[in-house]
Amino acid sequence: MQAASGASLIAATERFAAQIVPRHVAMAVMVKLDRISPVPCVLREHAEPTAALLVLPATGRYAACDPRVEVRTGRGGWLALPPSHGLRWDTTPWVEPTSKPRELLHGGEVGRLLEQVLRYVKDRGDRRVGAAMW
Numbered sequence: 001m002q003a004a005s006g007a008s009l010i011a012a013t014e015r016f017a018a019q020i021v022p023r024h025v026a027m028a029v030m031v032k033l034d035r036i037s038p039v040p041c042v043l044r045e046h047a048e049p050t051a052a053l054l055v056l057p058a059t060g061r062y063a064a065c066d067p068r069v070e071v072r073t074g075r076g077g078w079l080a081l082p083p084s085h086g087l088r089w090d091t092t093p094w095v096e097p098t099s100k101p102r103e104l105l106h107g108g109e110v111g112r113l114l115e116q117v118l119r120y121v122k123d124r125g126d127r128r129v130g131a132a133m134w
Contacts, residue, residue: 008084013077017060020070026051040093055107063111
């Protein structure tokens, strides 16, 4: 794929659901999640950076708490994965170096944290969120 810059690795969202949010929001949520249970996270490096948090299949909808949260799930859903152009893992779906799959969290658990961060961002009117929030 590195030789073909336009190639992408696409996964159907049948074995996971994806909660796609602005990158700064996801990074604030990841600070908290890393203490609980690291969640696989794909970062998109484009004009408007986003992050996709991977959760248990069919549970992503529980995070649809805000218009800034896009949920992809089920047979009709898809997600581009690294090494697709402009994408990289923040947290891989496997535990290094064992290659053992990470356990996915319920979308509602991640959704509650997303809701807190999105409310914080809205109340403050800025993008400065992170460890200080928790």
